[in-house]
Amino acid sequence: MTASDSTAKVIHRVPGVWLALAGVALSVGLIGCGPAGDAKYTVTGSVTFDDQPVKQGMAVFYPTDTGADADVTQIRDGHFNLQMKPGPKKVEITANREIVPKRIGPMGGPDMEQYIPAKYNSKTELKAQVEKKSKNEMKFELKSK
Numbered sequence: 001m002t003a004s005d006s007t008a009k010v011i012h013r014v015p016g017v018w019l020a021l022a023g024v025a026l027s028v029g030l031i032g033c034g035p036a037g038d039a040k041y042t043v044t045g046s047v048t049f050d051d052q053p054v055k056q057g058m059a060v061f062y063p064t065d066t067g068a069d070a071d072v073t074q075i076r077d078g079h080f081n082l083q084m085k086p087g088p089k090k091v092e093i094t095a096n097r098e099i100v101p102k103r104i105g106p107m108g109g110p111d112m113e114q115y116i117p118a119k120y121n122s123k124t125e126l127k128a129q130v131e132k133k134s135k136n137e138m139k140f141e142l143k144s145k
Contacts, residue, residue: 040083043130045138047093049116053078054142057095057116061128064088084130091126093140116142 043061047054057075065087073082075095096112103111119125120142130136 038085039132040085041130041132041136042081042134043084043136043138044079044081045140046078047075047080047140047142048078049095049142050144051141054093054095054116055097057093059140060092060094061089061130062092064090064127086130086132089128089130090124091128091140092121092124093126093142094121117144 045059047057047059054075055077059073059075059080061071061073061082061084063070063085068085071082071084071089073080075093093116094114095116097115098110099113114121120140126140128138
């Protein structure tokens with residue numbers, strides 16, 4: 001094999017190497033972008049029970065169109081705020097209050113009861129839609145009857 005033969009083989013291999021490197025670079029670039037559906041949007045809202053703000057509670061938003069994890073937020077003084085992915089949601093709202101007349105619970109503190117009816121939590125009828133916009137506002141007006 002002469003020097004010119006080995007030069008010819010190297011020249012023929014270089015385009016293949018560059019093509020392979022370009023393919024790897026393109027693959028890495030696409031992986032780094034991630035899916036467009038990962039964006040989260042601000043969701044704020046209010047929760048009342050019999051026309052009174054829910055003092056403290058929890059709101060859980062379950063996606064109904066995917067197997068994604070639920071989003072959970074605290075309700076304080078009738079309001080909540082969180083970031084969520086867009087799409088339809090099933091909503092569960094819970095809140096506890098002290099039992100009147102006051103009783104001592106098993107842990108020595110006041111005995112509490114979950115006072116929001118099951119149709120708003122374990123057997124929820126609540127639904128919500130998170131839109132692809134900078135701010136989504138929701139209002140949940142819960143009733144005891």
